[in-house]
Amino acid sequence: xxxxxxxxxxxxxxxxxxxDWLQKKRGLSLDGYDALWRWSxxxxxxFWQSIWDYFELQSPTAHTAxxxxxxxxxxxWFEGAQFNYAQQVFRHADAAHAAGLPxxxxxxxxxxxxxxxxxxxxxxxxxxxxxxxxxxxEPGDRVAAYLPNVxxxxxxxxxxxxxxxxxxxxxPDMGTPAVLDRFRxxxxxxxxxxxxxxxGMRDYDRTQVVAEMRSALxxxxxxxxxxxxxxxxxxxxxxxxxxxxxxxxxxxVAAFEPVWLPFxxxxxxxxxxxxxxLPKPIVHGHGGIAIVMLAHLVLHSDIGCSYKPxxxxxxxxxxSSTGWVMWNAQMAGLLNGTTCCIYDGNPxxxxxxxDWTTLWRFGADVKATFFGxxxxxxxxxxxxxxxxxxxxxxxxxxxxxxxxxxxSADVQNWVNAQFERIGTPGMxxxxxxxxxxxxxAFIGGNRELPLVPGEMQxxxxxxxxxxxxxxGEPVIGEVGELVCARPIPSMPLYFWNDEGNKRYLSxxxxxxxxxxxxxxxxxVTPTGSCIIYGRSDATINRHGMRMGTSELYAAVEAxxxxxxxxxxxxxxxxxxxxxxxxxxxxxxVQLDDAMKAKLNGAIRTALSPRFIPDEIFQVLEIxxxxxxxxxxxxxxxxxxxxxxxxxxxxxAMANPASLDFYVELAKRRPAA
Numbered sequence: 001x002x003x004x005x006x007x008x009x010x011x012x013x014x015x016x017x018x019x020d021w022l023q024k025k026r027g028l029s030l031d032g033y034d035a036l037w038r039w040s041x042x043x044x045x046x047f048w049q050s051i052w053d054y055f056e057l058q059s060p061t062a063h064t065a066x067x068x069x070x071x072x073x074x075x076x077w078f079e080g081a082q083f084n085y086a087q088q089v090f091r092h093a094d095a096a097h098a099a100g101l102p103x104x105x106x107x108x109x110x111x112x113x114x115x116x117x118x119x120x121x122x123x124x125x126x127x128x129x130x131x132x133x134x135x136x137x138e139p140g141d142r143v144a145a146y147l148p149n150v151x152x153x154x155x156x157x158x159x160x161x162x163x164x165x166x167x168x169x170x171x172p173d174m175g176t177p178a179v180l181d182r183f184r185x186x187x188x189x190x191x192x193x194x195x196x197x198x199x200g201m202r203d204y205d206r207t208q209v210v211a212e213m214r215s216a217l218x219x220x221x222x223x224x225x226x227x228x229x230x231x232x233x234x235x236x237x238x239x240x241x242x243x244x245x246x247x248x249x250x251x252x253v254a255a256f257e258p259v260w261l262p263f264x265x266x267x268x269x270x271x272x273x274x275x276x277x278l279p280k281p282i283v284h285g286h287g288g289i290a291i292v293m294l295a296h297l298v299l300h301s302d303i304g305c306s307y308k309p310x311x312x313x314x315x316x317x318x319x320s321s322t323g324w325v326m327w328n329a330q331m332a333g334l335l336n337g338t339t340c341c342i343y344d345g346n347p348x349x350x351x352x353x354x355d356w357t358t359l360w361r362f363g364a365d366v367k368a369t370f371f372g373x374x375x376x377x378x379x380x381x382x383x384x385x386x387x388x389x390x391x392x393x394x395x396x397x398x399x400x401x402x403x404x405x406x407x408s409a410d411v412q413n414w415v416n417a418q419f420e421r422i423g424t425p426g427m428x429x430x431x432x433x434x435x436x437x438x439x440x441a442f443i444g445g446n447r448e449l450p451l452v453p454g455e456m457q458x459x460x461x462x463x464x465x466x467x468x469x470x471x472g473e474p475v476i477g478e479v480g481e482l483v484c485a486r487p488i489p490s491m492p493l494y495f496w497n498d499e500g501n502k503r504y505l506s507x508x509x510x511x512x513x514x515x516x517x518x519x520x521x522x523x524v525t526p527t528g529s530c531i532i533y534g535r536s537d538a539t540i541n542r543h544g545m546r547m548g549t550s551e552l553y554a555a556v557e558a559x560x561x562x563x564x565x566x567x568x569x570x571x572x573x574x575x576x577x578x579x580x581x582x583x584x585x586x587x588x589v590q591l592d593d594a595m596k597a598k599l600n601g602a603i604r605t606a607l608s609p610r611f612i613p614d615e616i617f618q619v620l621e622i623x624x625x626x627x628x629x630x631x632x633x634x635x636x637x638x639x640x641x642x643x644x645x646x647x648x649x650x651x652a653m654a655n656p657a658s659l660d661f662y663v664e665l666a667k668r669r670p671a672a
Contacts, residue, residue, distance in 0.1 A: 013447035015299045021054055033446060033458060034528055041464035041486055044070070048077070048291065048462060048489060055294050055336070057287075058091070059083060060260055067487070072514055073494075073504060075487035082260035083287040085267050085335075086125065086162035090258065092337030093118040101313040102339050104151045105366045109198050109345035109358075113365075116151045121158070121334075126256035127248035128159035128224075131240065135222045137190060139164025139261065142269070144188035144217070146179065146210065148172055148197045149322050149344045152226055152242055154331055156192050161267055161286070162258035165190075168269040168281075171323030172197045174626060176209050178651030180216050182271050185281050186496050187219040192242065196229035198344075200351035205231050263287035269496055270325055270436050272507070279652070280503055281496035284439050288489035292440045292462075293332035300444040300460055301430040302399060303338055303370055317341035318372030318401055319359055324627045325436040326372075326403065341366045347377055356384040357391045364392025372401030372430070376628050379411045383563060388418040395423060401430045403441070404628060406532050406550040409454030410558050416453070431456045433532045435518065437508070438491045442484060442518065443530045454554075455529040462488055465530075467522040472512060475524075479548070481536055482522035483515050491516070521548040535632065540569040540579065542610045549632060555606035556581070556599060561589045566622045567613065568636040580639070581613035584622060591618035617665070621658035628654065635659075638666045 019036065022028040026046075030036045040047040045066035052066075063081035096103070097118040104116040116124075137143070143160045147153040147169060160167045168186055170179045172194055193210045196203060214220055214236075223239040233239070264285040271279035297303045303316050316333040317340075320326035333340045343362045349355030360381075363371045371394075388394060400415065412429060419427045433456060434441030442465045449457045459465040467480030474480075495504045511517045521533035533548025540549060549567055556565045564584040583599065585591060600612050623631035634648035644663050650656035 014302045014304045015446055016448060018054060018299050022050060025053070026050060033449060037459055037461060037528075040461040044462070044486060051291055051295050051462075052078070055291075055298075057083070057088065057291065059263075063263070070487065072484075072487045072509070072516055073491065073501065075489075075491070076264075077489045078263040078287055081263040081287065083263050083265075083290065084162060084164075084258040084261055085286045085290050086158045087258040087260075088290050089158060089334045090122050090125075092334070093122045096313075096337045099313065101337070103334060104154060105315065105339060105341045106151050107343055107362050107365065108150070109201055114151060116155075121151075121155065123249060123253055124155045124246040125158040125162060126253045128155060128242070128246045129162045129258075130248065130252060130256060131224075131245040132159060132165070132190060132222075133163060135190065137163055137165050139259065139265070140166065141190070142166045142168060142186045142188040143190045143192060144183045144186070144213075144220075145169040145322075146172055146191070146193040146206070146213065147226060147322055148194060148228065149320065149327060149342050150226075150228070151342070152246070153322060154334075154340070154342075155246060156224075156242070157268075157331065162256075164259055164261050164265060166266045166269060166283075169322050169327075171321040171626065172204070172206050172209075173199060173321065174323060175651035176212050178649060179209075179213060181649065181651070182279050182281065183213070183217055185278065186269055188217060189219060190222045190224065191217065191220045192224040192226070194226040194228040195231050195233050195236075198229070200346040200349070202351065203229055205229065207231060207233055207236060210236060261286055264493055266493060268328070270328070270439065272436060279649075280507060282437060283493045283496055284490060285493050288491070288493075289328075289439055290332075290335055292438075292488060292490035293329065294335055295461060296432075296441050296444065297329070297332055297338075298336055300441070300446060300458075301370070301401060301432070302428075302445070302447050303333060304336055312367055312369070312396065314338045314370065315341050315366060315368045315396070316370045316372075317343070317363060317366070317368040318370075319343060319347050319374070319377065321626070324404075325439055326374075328439055330372075341368050347373065348380060354384070356381045356386050357388075360386070360388060360391035360394065363397060364394050367393075367396045369396050370399045370401060370430075371397050372403075374404035374628055375402045375407040375411070376405060378402060378407065378415055379557070382411050382414045389422050394419070397424065397427075399428050399430060401432065401445075403432045403434070405630075406534065406548075406554075407431055407454070408550075408554040408558070410554065412453040433520065433530075437518075438488065440488070440490045442482065443522075443532070449529075450527070452529060455525070455531050457530075458528055459524070459530060465522070465524075467524050468512070477523065477526055479521050479523045479533055481511070482518040482520040482532075483512060484518065485515055540567065540611065542569065542579065549630075551607060552581075552603060552611060555602045556583065558606075559598060559602055561586050561595065561598075564622045566630050566632060566635065568632055568639065570636060570639055579611075579613050581616045582619045582622060582635075583616060584620065585618055591616060617661075619658070619661050621655050623648075623656075623658045623662070624654045626652060626654050635662050638662050639669060641666065641669075 059081040063078040069076040103118045103121040196205045225239045226242040267286040318330045347359040349358040430445030432441040432444040443456045464486035466474040523531045534550040566582045570578045637647040
């Protein structure tokens with residue numbers, strides 16, 4: 001095995017190490033990143049075989065072909081190979097431990113600090129796996145998890161994956177109906193849940209929710225319970241304590257090894273953030289997820305064990321709840337032996353006294369080298385005008401990551417200035433854009449390319465991403481539909497219980513058969529960098545000019561009086577569009593004529609007079625999903641006259657009460 005822990009100069013990007021390997025082992029000398037990307041997207045077997053070899057992935061049986069069936073959907077990858085996600089993680093246990101690197105470092109809002117060594121991670125996962133096996137868990141059985149972002153959740157996933165069980169998780173901040181909408185579809189055999197959670201310095205007892213879940217899921221034969229709050233759980237008997245199930249330390253645990261599975265054996269089921277109907281249960285495979293995660297995290301986000309400041313190793317943090325696919329991406333750092341730094345709680349501090357230094361102080365405490373979060377987090381930090389010099393020693397941070405929504409140039413420049421003041425100029429960002437749908441990124445970073453605030457550096461290797469115009473032609477320098485013209489290994493195997501692949505096909509292949517349509521507006525610049533303009537189904541089309549909502553938000557939210565905003569464009573056949581703007585203003589600021597003029601002026605200056613809204617409304621909150629995305633499409637449908645229960649699942653929202661204003665507004669508007 002290649003020595004992942006041999007120190008290398010920290011100024012050598014991981015992608016450069018890969019390209020040097022390509023030249024040495026494959027004789028490939030490609031001139032510039034564009035040539036490398038084009039090779040990776042035209043010679044798919046050659047590229048993905050190189051990733052298999054570069055990371056020295058293991059299988060007891062050889063694969064007969066890298067890509068046996070080159071089509072979407074239905075591509076067949078590495079047929080004949082066997083794989084196990086957990087086995088790939090545990091490969092690093094001995095070497096990483098010998099190098100003095102922990103596997104998981106965690107903190108929570110109450111200040112509880114924990115560290116999990118690699119041997120202990122492996123021992124606990126083996127112990128729990130044996131417990132689940134004794135309860136009858138077999139390959140293909142589903143395990144539903146209702147757990148927070150704590151080390152036990154990672155242990156539980158690895159235990160399930162090691163047996164070939166299919167993992168599916170919901171965050172405990174989700175309401176019972178939203179959770180059941182997901183778990184009922186997959187009929188889990190085992191439920192692993194917590195007794196409660198802490199968020200915003202408030203404790204939330206979840207024992208009643210767990211009882212309701214077990215009652216509503218007749219397929220569940222066994223409950224494993226995490227004692228997270230220490231509340232009375234007698235009413236939930238019978239159950240096994242998670243701590244006890246992970247506590248075995250005997251010869252059988254020491255000898256335990258994950259089972260070898262077909263490369264495309266299901267590893268987990270994640271759920272789309274669809275706004276209507278039941279959430280789509282998306283099934284991903286062990287091998288496809290691991291190989292894509294390694295290529296993305298290591299080569300593009302430059303996360304790897306070759307970087308060892310102060311002999312700490314790489315300490316990778318990306319803030320997420322367990323209900324967001326970035327939790328899966330955070331955990332994937334373990335695939336390459338990287339230390340994962342996880343935080344359980346509200347990144348904005350207590351609800352009654354917001355503190356946007358909370359996560360930064362955590363990063364300083366754990367000596368994070370890579371610090372990632374959603375774009376909204378960084379925007380909130382700028383709005384709050386925090387001072388990073390008060391957050392502890394952040395000089396170990398060498399890279400920042402963001403996703404979830406477009407990051408404005410203003411926010412990126414503000415964060416850069418903060419780091420420059422604390423002595424870390426020239427901060428590198430890995431701005432990524434991808435999705436739960438394929439548990440990966442299409443667009444991301446490259447430490448060797450120019451970094452322009454407001455842009456993403458490149459299309460990722462192996463991802464044949466293009467912007468297509470209305471004629472289905474690729475365009476450069478123009479905004480178009482983001483499509484992926486060739487398959488990648490982490491695309492869904494299928495949707496659970498999707499007869500004839502109907503939902504799968506309608507989700508991604510309805511517009512361009514055989515071509516993945518992602519649902520974002522994308523511009524590929526002449527230099528190869530990329531700009532995401534928001535969801536293509538929430539596009540503004542004013543007087544023949546199309547624009548993504550993110551550009552308008554950047555203009556409006558740059559005003560110090562504006563905390564948040566949302567715009568929707570209502571188009572009717574044969575009628576002019578109606579475009580209202582909704583704004584959340586700072587306390588004490590009123591939406592008077594002067595404020596309206598300021599908002600309109602910002603839009604006129606930054607965009608065009610065409611995009612001046614028809615009306616502006618001051619609201620208390622912008623409706624958002626549990627992962628922080630603005631609910632543009634549901635509000636658009638509401639204002640077009642559709643009933644609220646048909647356009648949005650309130651239990652999948654972070655602030656369902658915020659919809660009341662829009663429902664009343666819809667009643668006052670004439671029907672379309």
